Amino acid sequence: MKARRRIGKEIQDLKKQIIQVGDRNARYKGRQTFSSTKSEIVDPRILARFEHASKLVGIDETKAEIIKLLGKENGQVPRQQQLKIVSIVGFGGMGKTTLANQVYQDLKGEFQHRAFISVSQNPELMKILRTILSEITGISYPGTEAGCIEQLIDKIKDFLADKSILLS
Incomplete structure (x- = not known):
């Protein structure tokens, strides 16, 4: 009991x-x-785009090596060259985005059309393609104006026919 x-x-x-x-x-x-207001997730790597080169330590050799791999000769990128892809790989937080941005900043003057896109671990393909199209054409493509993925790819492909581009 x-x-x-x-x-x-x-x-x-x-x-x-x-x-x-x-x-x-x-x-x-x-x-x-x-507290229920919708907050946009901000990619922490975005700050790498705005980092001044003088604050970066130890990337000069790696940057020079990547530029050499891209085929830059005598201070200029050869105009008649095939597609070149250089992958920068490593663990998170090692400075891959920062390094890519510094290479981009050094080479962007050599190209008529260029784009720098930072891709997260969970990329939104429509957003990435829209950003690429906007940066290379200089025309904004907000929302659904640019159409479906296939249309975006076709627009990018048509615009870049017979053009050199730096995509970082």
Whole structure:
């Protein structure tokens, strides 16, 4: 009998606690409207685009090596060359985006059309293609104006026919 009475008392205490938690939740629910505003996720790598080269330490050799891999000779990129792709790989936080941006900044004057796009781990293909198209053409393509993925790819391909481009 004593055990049943003790269990019954514990159940009543739990019920009281549940009611208190529910009341507390209802009381603070009014504050939810202030904290439920939609916040845009900001890519922390975006700051790498605005980092001044003088603040960067130890990327000069790597930058020169990448520029050499891209075929820059005598201070200029050869005009008649095939497509070249150089991948910069490594763990997160190593400065890959910063390095790519510095290479881009050094070479962008050599190209009539250029774009720098930082791609996250969960990329939105429409957004990336729209950004590429906007940067190379200089025309903004907001929302659905640019159409579907296939249309974006066709527009980019048509615009870049017989042109050299730096895409970083």
